[in-house]
Amino acid sequence: MVSKAGSIGIEGVSHAFELRGRTLPVLDGIDFTVAPGEFVALLGPSGCGKSTLLRLVAGLEPPRAGRILVDDEPVAGPDPSRIIMFQDPTLYPWRTVRANAQLGLEARGQLKGQGARVDEALSLVGLENFAGAYPHELSGGMAQRAALARALVNDPRVLMLDEPLGKLDSLTRLQMQRELSRLWEREGFTVLLVTHDVEEALLLADRVLVLSDRPARILADIAVDEARPRHRDSPRLIALRREILELLGLAEAA
Amino acid sequence: MSSTAQTAGLDLAERLAAARPAPGLWATGLVAAIVWLVAASIILGLPDADDLGRTEELAGAAALIGGVILAATLLIGRLPSGPEALSTRIRAGGPWLIVLPLALIAWELVTAKLDWLPRPFFAAPQSILEVFTDDWARLGESVLRSLILVVPGYLLGAALGFVTGVAMGWSRLVGYWVHPVIRLIGPLPATAWLPVAFFAFSTSRGASTFLIALASGFPVAVLTWSGVASVGKSYYDVARTMGASPWFLVRKVAVPAAMPSVFVGLFMGLGASFSVLVVAEMMGVRAGIGWYLQWAQGWAAYANMYAALLVMAVMCSSAVSLLFRVRDRLLSWQKGLVRW
Known part of the structure; x- marks a missing residue:
């Protein structure tokens, strides 16, 4: 394994x-x-x-x-x-929380059929109810959670x-x-x-x-x-x- | 004397009381309807100082507007209310609906009725209405010709400017070669190219399209470039660590991040292309709303000139409104957008 x-x-x-x-x-x-x-x-x-x-x-x-x-x-x-998470959440302000979280899958062209993985990452950080929110609507802590979800979607080692x-x-x-x-x-x-x-x-x-x-x-x-x-x-x-x-x-x- | 003053004072107090929002009755609308009807009766009732056409039609239009507002006053209470509802928007326009007929009355008095302002330089309202009722075909054709000229030119310029701006912001090599050219040529008013354009292109249409594209392309290129150049490095780092290709970084990071700036460029380019349009139509193209303006002035048809100006204002303002609609839709993620 x-x-x-x-x-x-x-x-x-x-x-x-x-x-x-x-x-x-x-x-x-x-x-x-x-x-x-x-x-x-x-x-x-x-x-x-x-x-x-x-x-x-x-x-x-x-x-x-x-x-x-x-x-x-x-x-x-x-x-x-190897995913890095910065002091600033560096979420893309033009994307919703969900679209931000799926960035890695999208960048590698693996988005198809992987929607469940994005949802799972969002619920892991407790943002399942904020998937459609834009970054400017989030508090600092929520924004960092979104950044964490974006990292987790990639299954980093x-x-x-x-x-x-x-x-x-x-x-x-x-x-x-x-x-x-x-x-x-x-x-x-x-x-x-x-x-x-x-x-x-x-x-x-x-x-x-x-x-x-x-x-x-x-x-x-x-x-x-x-x-x-x-x-x-x-x-x-x-x-x-x-x-x-x-x-x-x-x-x-x- | 004193009793009239008292009545007037009482009348005013009553009106002020009525102006407070009362359910069912829209006081501002009622006042507006009355002022429109007063305007209609002044236009019809007082004799014209000279032989003017369309006085009855103007009065009729004012009366019709008054009637519509009166109907709205009665119906508005039944419409759904809310911050975005139609009734709220109508109510917000209330003060304008009062000031507009007052301005119409003043304009009508100093031109048509009292003849205080020298004609034909100052046209009476009914004379402008007459242009619309009698010359609408030519005006409409002029607008159409202008649009056919300006829209492709603007779109071409905006597209080329956008691509140039992205390439300059992204590639150091492109920036090295294009920046000095843009820096030298860009600030030159596009109209300065007019003499060159009209002999370089075989048709006046080609020349005008080139000039309009030039005028809209420059601000779009510069603002797209600055938008792309100011994208934070960390935005790229985030996507790079997740396996993004350079093409992905351009399309999905640089371009969306630069969009607010791009729209400023599109807005500035729109204004520039209208100004080139009008000049081109006055100088070489023998059609369009700019040409109509020039033509009307040549015949001392000042009412036609004012009518054309009004049409042009509506045309330009609508184009800007359309652009802002598109922007609001695309940039809905931004906070605090200015409403046009």
């Missing part, structure tokens, strides 16, 4: 941007692997290059140095088995989340964290989550990779050995939180 989840191998990946004629290094010799079905959080200060790493794994850009393997195959370009909850209010955020966790347990895909919220990383992930300031290097690879469902005030998570904040040079805040 083919596993529903993909493995990821990052081997000595470095990357840089050209900014007004200057070379700006963003990633510096990143090495790590992710097992199929694992939930890994990339945690680091804003602008450290975490999102760039996701774009490289998604195949939207090639790395300047090093290799990226998914299921032991080098990444050559974007592929629907790797789901990359680029601070998808970063712009939501704190209550919606808590709710969405619970739902993401539930979805991952149910669907079993591999998740790479980029976040700068220590608590969010500890609540959701199996492992937390702590990244340094730009150019990003891996400071620590911390296994979150706490059973689910997790509570933010569990002593183990509080201890891990303190450890991570110290790594990031924010010991006083802990």
Whole structure:
């Protein structure tokens, strides 16, 4: 049986941007692997290059140095088995929620006879009653759910989340964290989550990779050995939180 | 004296009271009907200062309008109400239905009845009505000829402009070669090409179509281009990760995202093509509403000129309304669209 989840191998990946004629290094010799079905959080200060790493794994850009393997195959370009979800929902405003959700099927010419799959994805995120709504009629949380449905329709083996909850209010955020966790347990895909919220990383992930300031290097690879469902005030998570904040040079805040 | 003033004051108070929305009775409509009927009686009752035709017909038309509004006043309460209902739209037009006959009375008095404004430069309302009743065939033919000229030219220009704009926004190579050309030639008023067009094309029809296409193509191309160029990179990234081909990105991402901007270009192009149409018809084409205007002026037939202007206004406004209808339908996903 083919596993529903993909493995990821990052081997000595470095990357840089050209900014007004200057070379700006963003990633510096990143090495790590992710097992199929694992939930890994990339945690680091804003602008450290975490999102760039996701774009490289998604195949939207090639790395300047090093290799990226998914299921032991080098990444050559974007592929629907690796779906990325951004901080902004980036729904197409001229499409209804349903038409947005079916984007991937449509782009690959697989739409025929797959309507049920779109409905299933919409009900998975609780938007079955908003299929005909336009994005401007949705709240921030609903828009992110629609974006999630759009990702799920593609049956991704790797789901990359680029601070998808970063712009939501704190209550919606808590709710969405619970739902993401539930979805991952149910669907079993591999998740790479980029976040700068220590608590969010500890609540959701199996492992937390702590990244340094730009150019990003891996400071620590911390296994979150706490059973689910997790509570933010569990002593183990509080201890891990303190450890991570110290790594990031924010010991006083802990 | 004072008793008349009192009666008038009371009368006004009564009218104001009646103007409040009362179920069943439409007070504004009642006032409008009365003013239309007053207009009709002034037109018929006061003698014309000169020998003018169609005075009775004008009075009849005003009376008919008054009668229709009166009937509407009685029936409107029975129509279904609601924000989009016909009755609501009629009610919204109420103040206009009062002001229009007042303007008609004023116009009639200063031209036909009192002869304050010099004729023939200022035509009386019945003279314009006379143009419509006596010369409708020629006017109608002129409108038809104009439409036959402007519609293909506009559609051709809009289509070419759209394709050019998408290609410029999408392909760096096309942008490199086309941008300088558009930048140099585009701002040139299409009418400046008139002398060139009339010897470059063997027929005046070909020349006019070229000019109209040029006039509508330029704004459509520029605004389509800017619309496509301003589509967020993340819109493409989303579709690319899901396996979209470049052709899919153009058709299903770039073009729909650029549509609001494209419609601004289509609107501007429509105005430009009407202005070229009229100039072309005045200069070379010997038919159409622009030609009629010129012809009427040549014969000092000022009433015909005003009638032609009115027809032209209705024609251009209808074309813009049609364009906005299409836009409202296609861009119903947008918030806060301006209603035309």
